[in-house]
Amino acid sequence: MSQPASLPLVASLLDAPLPPSGIVWLDAARHENRAAFAAGGLPDTRVEAWKYTALRALGQRSFAHGDAAAASRAVAASRFALPGVVGPRLVFVNGVFRADLSALDALPPGLTLQPLAQALHGDAEPLRFVLSRPIPASEAADAFVRINAASATDGVVLRVAAHAKVAAPVQLVFVGAAAEVAAPAHPAPAALARSSASELAWHLRNVIELGEGAELNLIEHHVSEGEPAQLATFVSDIDVREGARLHHTVLQNVAAGTSLVRRSSVRVHGRAHAVLHVLELGGALVRHDLQAELIGNGARFDTRGVFMPHGRQHIDTQLTIRHQALNTTSASTWRGVANDRARGVFRGAIVVAPGADGSDASLGNKNLLLSPGAEIDTKPELEIYADEVKAAHGATVGQLDERSLFYLRSRGIPLAQARALLTAAFCRAVLDDLPNEALREHLSALLVAQLPNV
Amino acid sequence: MSSSMINENSASTTLRDNADVAEALGRSYAAGFVTEIEMTGLPPGLDEDTVRQISAIKQEPEWMTEWRLEAYRHWLTMPKPDWAKLDIDPIDYQAISYYAAPKAGLKSLDEVDPALLETYEKLGIPLHERAALAGVAVDAVFDSVSVGTTFRKQLAEAGVLFCSMSEAIREYPELVRKYLGSVVPTGDNFFAALNSAVFSDGSFVFIPKGVRCPMELSTYFRINAQNTGQFERTLIVAEEGSHVSYLEGCTAPKRDENQLHAAVVELVALEKAQIKYSTVQNWYPGDENGVGGIYNFVTKRGDCRGDDSKISWTQVETGSAITWKYPSVVLRGDRSVGEFYSVALTHHCQQADTGTKMIHLGKHTKSKIVAKGISAGRSSNSYRGLVKMEKGAEGARNYTQCDSLLIGKQCGAHTFPYMEVKNPSAIVEHEATTSKISDDQMFYCRSRGISEEDAVSMIVDGFCKQVFRELPMEFAVEAKKLLEVSLEGAVG
Helix, strand or coil, X not given: CCCCCCCHHHHHXXXXXXXXXXXXXXXXXXXHHHHHHHHHCCCCCCCHHHXXXXXXXXXXXXXXXXXXXXXXXXXXXXXCCCCCCCCCEEEEECXXXXXXXXXXXXXXXXXXXXXXXXXXXXXXXXXXXXXXXXXXXXXXXXXXXXXXXXHCCECEEEEECCCCECCCCEEEEEEEEXXXXXXXXXXXXXXXXXXXXXXXXXXXXXXXEEXXXXXXXXXXXXXXXXXXXXXXXXXXXXXXXXXXEEEEEEEEECCCCEEEEEEEEEEEXXXXXXXXXXXXXXXXXXXXXXXXXXXCCCCEEXXXXXXXXXXXXXXXXXXXXXXXXXXXXXXXXXXXXXXXXXXXXXXXXXXECCCCCCCEEEEEEEEEECCCCCEEEEEEEEEECCCCCEEEEEEEEECCCHHHHHHHHHCCCCHHHHHHHHHHHHHHHHHCCCCCHHHHHHHHHHHHHHCCCC | CCXXXXXHHHHHHCCCCXXXXXXXXXXXXXXXXXXXCCEEXXXXXXXXXXXXXXXXXXXXXXXXXXXXXXXXXXXXXXXXXXXXXXXXXXXXXXCCECCEEECCCCCCHHHCCHHHHHHHHHHCCCCCHHHHHHCEEEEEEECCEEEEECXXXXXHHHCCEEEEHHHHHHHCHHHHHHHCCCCCCCCCCHHHHHHHHHCCECEEEEECCCCECCCXXXXXXXXXXXXXXXXXXXXXXXXXXXXXXXXXXXXXXXXXXXXXXXXXXXXXXXXXXXXXXXXXXXXXXXXXXXXXEEEEEEEEEEXXXXXXXXXXXXXXXXXXXXXXXXXXXXXXXXXXXXXXXXXXXXXXXXXXXXXXXXXXXXXXXXXXXXXXXXXXXXXEEEEEEEEEECCCCCCCEEEEEEEEEEECCCCEEEEEEEEEXXXXXXEEEEEEEEXXXXXXXXXXXXXXXXXHHHHHHHHHHHHXXXXXXXXXXXXXXXXXXXHHHHHCCCCC
């Protein structure tokens, strides 16, 4: 399962060790993870969690660490403007915090929102637990979590104080900007273009915490300026304390040359409720490993997501929900639409721990295959160790319902239009309960725009 | 061997009241007796010489010996699979004796050691004259050699070949050579490779073109001698337009050490042929603390080679300490059909990781999977299945339903379905639920004067009905009884 560190990707990511941060425990954690990444290399497809996502091609590429010119890259504000989203905003370009693009004035009371580097520079101690926590052996197969822990110097620190209700949506924007934005296309020899470090890698580490009874509406937005060929990794820890409510919406719409590997760990405490909406639209190789733990009695976690790979995209979502307390609830609805030669991968695992009586878990994953070259691999899983539970999952792969098509056609709607309508409705189902109407309409339009012109 | 056990089987067939159940079925394993007859066999150990010796004892032709050796050499290079959700103690392959057989050469059923026949009596296998009543032809495998095959004549008249694998290798080498290993290649997986190298016997069935096999065929496997692994090899070939139903039942004596059973079953269905394969597996599951029991690591695969062919697997798995078994169908022919019906029950410390694979290659192929898992005690029961729609599987269709029933707080029930779809016109559907026997159901039964134990057995029976319906009648009765015995003491 391990590969030699001589793999170009591994070697290049290890190329530039970080300078000492001046924080002893942080340097120790970075060093340890760096060594573990060097020793472990990349997982291959024999590792169960990477069965359907081969890293062979990515492993052959080299990436330069960080972008020296990130602070001056031009990014149009229209890239990340979203209707219905006006509020505090934190923007990163190629992994570097951009105060000029962010909106951090007049933060609502109870909200702390700052770049991780800044937070570490001030008082690093509150972050010590999260950042120096050893990565458990069960996650050892995930090389990207390690390289992120070894290399990320910045990210988001977001805290909502207990009982604070933040009304305005908070937007986190992660922009990948192409290096050649400044210098327009010049006819460089192919060999030179390859060796010049136009391919960039950057890493961000996010820490998000909602205090007891707090409320937050969070928008996480991944987007590109130009057509960057990049690799970005994200590791996010999200804590939702007793009785808190989190509405989290993720819009991932990066350029076709960008590979994105994210891990989000969500911990939902007693009576807290977290709702996650995810749109996975862009990217070359996209992997999102989403792990939720329901650790308090009466905790609830709902996800609704859609992935729409087209072209030669590969979008992989790994969802694991662990019910570890009494009377916990989870409901997951996921849709996949694969077109052209794209591949959609979904794993949805529900784990009910011993003693987690009263758990109620359901998961549904429906997929449409639109083209003979496309592929969908889906794997819903149940691991149940308690008997007072309700757990169900369902998954389908297929085409649009013939009867629905017939119904529309019999009412004079042409076949192509009928197909488009039904496909749009199929995807839009995951947005139904998004409370922000303007945002919902916008996201829904993005979905429709991504559909092929059938 | 305990003589008090002999009565148990006959008692179980009488109308029972609760006292009977407790006494007759008890918590004990009714088939757990050891037959004392003289055995010959190879000493424990495995190397190329062992493989050659097995081949020599069975008077096999040169190509067969080479085939085995090739499998053995490949096996040496293979890693042990560890992807299943099973906790397996390391197996010492050198401590196993790879061949055991009753001593005297046998010519007919009448010469079979009476002690041996008695064994079958106890198991309730209708061998000999009882076979006529039951209308079942039995190829009984006693440890490694097939000791008697009944109804050969009647089958021969229909043109059906039904004999032991060793005999088939001698009598019909061209057929065996053509089909053996064509569904499960020698290097397919770790246990199949081991089986290919050392398999001692098994059944061979050949149904010629257009023949509907006049009776249901049956093999009763039984592991007897201590420290022997059982490695049978079954091959069923159904030629164009033919039809066969095959039953397989398994029991083994009670012993403290674990015994390895690594069988390979290959089914080939040519154009318009149909094969129905039913298994009731009741190997010794170990005691309530998980000591002893059979390791059941079996590779079963059917190949719907011809258009419009059909292969159907039905299994009731109640025994074995550890089950690792995935009866599969390769749907190669256009419009071919694959089916998998399974009930897997685990109790005490049993572990099961079982399911199926449906590989759709041909156009308009169809498959249906119904899997019912029941976990009790401290057991772990996993369904693991793969449905694969390859590029050419135009208009293919799959429906999968997996339900798990949990009895008790210390057991686990898991579902790991894999769906891989490469054809946009294919449809795959999967549904799974996990629940326990609801208090409402229990209350309803109890309020009508049904004892708790009977209520559980009724509800479990209902839960499994969809699968039992697929079993031949005698097997359905046995399966139902087995579930009752296995669940004894699970509630209350």
